[in-house]
Amino acid sequence: MIKTDALIIGAGPVGLFAVFELGILGLNAHVVDNLDKAGGQCIELYPDKPIYDIPAVPECTGESLTKNLLKQIEPFKTSFHFNQRVNSVIKNKDHWIVETSDNIKFETPNVIIAGGVGSFEPRKPPIQGIEKFESKNLFYSVKNKNNFANQNVCIFGGGDSALDWAVELSKIAKKIYLVHRRDDFRAAQHTVDQMKEIAKTGKIEILTNFQPKNFLGTDVIEKVVIENNDKTIKEINVDSVLAFFGLKMELGPILNWGLNLDKKTIVVNTENFETNEKGIFAIGDICTYPGKLKLILCGFHEAALAAQECFRRARPDEKYVFRFTTSSSDIHKRLGVK
């Protein structure tokens, strides 16, 4: 059990800035995110696109904003727990016990939900009953490429992940079938060229204008059935299947924590962004209140106010005093300013 002043769910821009606001008050935090890195929508959906409405930053990108937020919280040496989802939040007197999908447990007076539109999860092929194949021979990412040695591998998708792995695995697999719904690929041009070059040797078979129709097999997938735009059907014998249909956002477990919801958002007050449960806060895209805008700058404000209440709950015996970062020697110490 890890004890912490605050547990932040979501390492998007708002979760990251919450680390800062807690940090300057002398509170430590742990952050959990289902992605493999920090940045939330900014890093997953638009790393290269410009953002023009961060105050005093005339222009940045999703990626540079994330980098700078991480730099800003460096002094606090925050622990991040990536690749796992927060599954449960359970009350224990006036504390909360939080558990992740990797069975890490936290005890904390403050849970800050900065979960955006939900946790990023792999998008699955539109075929019923495929769960039973998952982590047997149906995968949405590659953990150990050697598992695919000498296999017939069917890869779905047309982006960088699909094509990078098609090229990479073609070096050790028996044969790669690359199935994509149209002729154009989103992946980098040089990877597309590389793949087409390998296809000439027969190591990769490119099947465009096909979509998955069915996965057949009792215990594992033995045969993949795909359908062409003109409805012709093709069957492929496979040893394993990799599906790269990108990520989608899913609210998932957050719905079950007894919080007041409005559609897919959590209702909060605008004084300290607490939910209907004492010590559970919601900030950023996931919260709602009259006038809420899903903007990064609004999330930053919400983080600052929530942090004040977190302080009162984590340090009931200390008096809260408002301080500027410019002039507070305590804050300077916490930031490592000499």
Place this chain on the structure above:
Amino acid sequence: MPKVTYIEFNGQEHTVEVEKGLSIMEGAVQNNVPGIDADCGGSCACATCHVYVDEDWKDKLPEQSDAEKDMLDFAFETKANSRLSCQIFLEDETLNGIVVRLPEKQG
């Protein structure tokens, strides 16, 4: 105001008036038409506003951008008449009366 008819996967029809300048996605969200999630708020980054446009309207639609084509790769069960409804704006009366069908689910 242009009218849009949304037909849910189960056949339920919703005909609503949508303010000029809004997208077909925004028309659905503002009128509480179920079946369009629009997780990214219309920035062509999530593919959860996927619709099938009725054949009669296909030619009246604006061209698909490369970004929309790319994003459609992620949509659930795409067909030749698949579009992302956040990318179709009701600028004038050209699309008045348009009919869009919603997929079984959004991703």
